[in-house]
Amino acid sequence: MCGIAGFVWPGGGGEPSEAERLSWLSAATGALAHRGPDGEGLLLEGPCALGHRRLSIIDLAAGSQPMEDADGRAVVTFNGEIYNYRELKARYAGRGFHFRTQSDTEVILAAWLLDGPAGLDALEGMFAFALWDKASRTLFAARDRFGKKPFYYTLQNGILAFGSELSALAKLPFLRLETPVAALLRFAAYEYVPTPETIYKDVFKLKPGHYLLFRDGKLTTDSYWDMPLPGPEPKASEEDLCAELRLLLAQAVKRRLVADVPLGVFLSGGVDSSTVAALTAGMVSRIKTFSIGFTEASYDESRYARLVASRFATDHHERILSADACGSLLPEIVARFDEPMADPSIVPTYLLSQVTRENVTVALGGDGPDELFYGYEYFPAFNLAAAYDRLPSFARKRLIEPLTRLLPQSAGYVNPRFVADTFLAGARAPQWLRVQTWLSAFSAEAQANLWRDPPAGLLDPAALFAPTKALFDAYPAKDPLARVGYAFARQYMLDYILVKVDRCSMMHSLEARAPFLDRDVAEFVCRLPSRYKLRGTKRKYLLKKAVAGLLPKEILGRGKRGFLIPVASWLRGQLRPQVDMLLGEKHLREQGIFNPREVSRLVAEHATGAADHRKKLWTLLVLQLWLDAHKPSIIP
Incomplete structure (x- = not known):
């Protein structure tokens, strides 16, 4: 896990000196020191400047970057892990590629030099990288399939610049970073700025499963992978599907245990993290697990984490905090985020990462099932809203809606009036906007009076939430619920969940891995019809059935609770x-x-x-x- 930054300067005269470019590059990588405290690498190669900050995970002695291939044809700066790098090394060595290190970084060079962009299909892992091909004077960059690793870029005055965080780009004096009011409206609607946009004008996030090519001043992006569509009803029995899922999950966990540093597991006590802990405990003796608890009973789940830790005899580390006391950390954490992101759980996630990094360098977590297996309450609510919409108008407007106004307000974990009002707002929305209506802080209507001088065009819901509609329309599944799941994974999980985990873990130089977002697991789940994910009101149906014999009943029977404050x-x-x-x-x-x-x-x-x-x-x-x-x- 590392931080990368760089730029490609156009020709035509007036180029800055090497000393100037190295100074700018060093400033950009310096802003990423928390992502890679173990070393810095800077390289100028013709018009290209590549920088790297290293967190040593694999091949501690010889894995420094930027890294060139043995023949000096290309050089790469890379953030992430390629889990199948050993198999790929054997494959590419058989095709004549000469490897000089034991690092996973070198397989990226081999994949490009032997197969070009098509080589991305072979890479299994989480990654964001930029590779400079000296012969063709081409910059090739790519981001992993789910966007676990960040990649920002901008093209200004013919100069392409990129980095793991916007904080790196902010150090480059030749860039202009301005925040348009339109980006603030988008943030107020989503609580983040959805990909590919950012908080800055003309600065973008590379979409997950996409690559970028920059040659002769021309920039293009294209997709190399997307979530597959649901298939027909499987011929296999549910028992066989459960067995296949368990096998794929075990394989995914095993892939993510490859490291030359200590590993552990984030353990909340929910089904997802408990499954990862259980599978890891079966492969590693005395695995370390980590959890955060709160003194306030209504927010504390530490007893469930302790139950799982005891069941699998883990070396469990726990820190109990006052949820109220955590509020003092908010300004510091928000200030360190390169973009604003209003997920309240950044505070406990930050603290969990801190506790974990005191003991290990890599942690496996349970991110992914809520999106892939329809674990959020929004999925059954989507079906309920469809049924509600079919009720006669008089029943909705004269009976149900007046009754909801009698519900009490509460500042606790659940506010009945708030829940009812939010549900009704989403039920009135079109299918593509329904779930995002429930998720949004400010609707288009609510923003009309919020701003002093708002861009009129974005006050229309179709314009304000255009990124969601684009995703909903881009996934041609016949089942609307599957399209909701796609939008969830490509937006909420991408820009909310994964950003939170990446930034909070990397603030402490901790690498976080997500077995549920393994390509084989994800493709298996995506191809299943929705009824294997949501059965009536039972969420994560097949997952819970598959791990029923693995986890304590108290864990399987729990309702979902977010990491809330x-x-x-x-x-x-x-x-x-x-x-x-x-x-x-x-x-x-x-x-x-x-x-x-x-x-x-x-x-x-x-x-x-x-x-x-x-x-x-x-x-x-x-x-x-x-x-x-x-x-x-x-x-x-």
């Missing part, structure tokens, strides 16, 4: 001074972005308990903390 009460309590300062009328008027009257209304209603605006206020607070820390130039 008491946001609603924080906003009324310990974070109230920051709310008053950053969302106060004086600050907002000086800033000139928001409508102070509307923000004041949201703050007052939440403070008195008249309404639950936790999502809206949390999103605004995170944005203000990020703007305060990064101070970008805001443009119309």
Whole structure:
């Protein structure tokens, strides 16, 4: 796991000196030191500058980067792991490629030089890399199938620049990084800026499963993999499908145990992380597991993690914290994120990564099943909304909806009124927008009064949520639920879940691996009809059946709980001074972005308990903390 950065300078005269380019490159990689504290590599090759920060995982002695092939034809800077690199080395060596190290990095060079972009199909792992082909003067870059590793890029004045984080690009003095108000609207809607856009104008994220080519000043991107469509009803029995799934999961875990440093497992006590812990414990003696607990009972799940740790005799490490005390860390964590992202669980994820890194360098986690196996409550809610929509209009508008207004408000884990209002808003939305309506902090309608001078075009839902519709339309499954699952994986998981895990783990120089996002596992699950994932109201149906004999019954019978913190009460309590300062009328008027009257209304209603605006206020607070820390130039 590492950090990469670089740029390709156009010809035509006026090029900066080598000393200038090396200075810029060093500044960019220096911003990524937390991703790679074990070494720095800088290389100038003609117009191309490649930088690398290394976190040593495999071939500790000889795996330094940027790395050239033995014949000096190409050089690569790489972030991630190629899990099948040993098999690929044998394959490529048989085709005449000469390897000089035991590192997985070298197989990327072999794949390109022997097969070009088609060589990406052979790589199994998580990766983002940039490779410079000296002969063709081509930059070739790619991102893994699910986007576990980040890759940002921009083309300005003929100069292509890239990096693992926007913080690296911000160090390059020849780039112009400006934040358009349109990006802020998108963030307020999604709680992140969806791929391929970023918080900055003309700076993009490379899509997952895509590659980039830059040659003679021309930049192109293309797809090399996508999630397969659901197939017909399997001929195999459910028992055989369960057996195949267990085999694939075991294989995925085994692939991710390859390392020359200590490993461990994130263990929350849920089905997903418990499955990873159980499979790992069967392959490694006395595996280390890590969990975070809270003193507040309604948010604490540590007893479930302890139950699993005891069942599999792991070396368990646990830290119990006060959820209220965690709020003081929020400004520091948000400031270190290269883009604003309003997932409240960044705080416990940051702390979990800190505890884990004190003991190991690599951790396996349970990310992926909620998207692939329809584990979120939004999936059965999607079907329920379809049924609700079929009810007679009088039943919906004169009976059910008036009754929901009698439900109580609560600042706890579940707010009945908030849940009901959110469900009804999504039920009224078209299919493609339904789940995103439930996920959004601010709808297009809610944003109409939020901004001082909003771009009128984005206040239309079709424009504001165009990235979601594009994904929904791009996956031609006949089953709408499968299209929802695709959009979830390609948007919510990509830009919310995986970004959170990557940034929080790498802040502590910890590598996080996700066995459930193994290509073979994912393709197997994607091809299953939806009823093997959601059976009635039973979520993760086949997964839970497959691991029923592996996990304690108490774990299998649990309802899903997110890695949550008491946001609603924080906003009324310990974070109230920051709310008053950053969302106060004086600050907002000086800033000139928001409508102070509307923000004041949201703050007052939440403070008195008249309404639950936790999502809206949390999103605004995170944005203000990020703007305060990064101070970008805001443009119309």
